[in-house]
């Protein structure tokens with residue numbers, strides 16, 4: 001008799017086996033960045049990764065729907081993911097058919113977190129694009145820092161909120177600065193990250209404890225960036241990144 005399906009939140013012996021199987025597939029297919037932690041709990045992250053791994057190996061729409069909508073990994077799907085059973089001819093065919101999409105996903109990931117891949121979608125001031133600065137932040141700076149393991153911190157703030165938390169009255173975080181985007185990345189050891197980000201933009205002379213700015217061009221637009229780190233300037237617990245469009 002087949003074992004019961006794995007449900008969302010399941011623990012026990014099969015959960016880590018599932019996670020290992022999923023990670024093995026993702027590694028083999030060169031999607032290492034989508035791997036899950038082997039923590040023995042089949043939570044949402046694990047289900048998302050399992051869904052993607054099943055899609056990669058050619059699972060049918062029915063199989064995928066069970067994982068995505070019913071939050072159920074059947075015993076059959078489990079065995080496919082752990083390699084206990086062979087794939088059907090139909091699965092291998094779907095795998096083949098999905099290859100162009102797989103290549104597109106990999107290429108897209110490569111561009112993420114690199115300046116060359118940034119597209120300025122709009123230079124409209126205010127909420128959403130902040131003059132185009134948001135596009136640089138969202139497509140380059142944030143993925144770059146997330147890749148290095150930093151979390152996302154404070155973003156734009158209204159003047160009232162900024163004053164309440166003691167933010168600088170000329171802060172890039174202020175919503176009244178409509179062509180500027182700002183983001184903090186909380187950390188107690190941010191110097192290497194700040195320097196790496198500066199280097200990725202071509203700012204070789206960046207140094208900690210300095211309010212210096214740097215200008216760069218991306219997708220035909222000119223921007224100014226400020227990367228603050230250092231306890232000497234009150235930035236010993238987060239890297240601050242401010243970006244403004246110039247033209």
Ligand SMILES: [Zn+2]
Pocket residue numbers: 154173182183184239240241
């Ligand atoms: Zn800040």
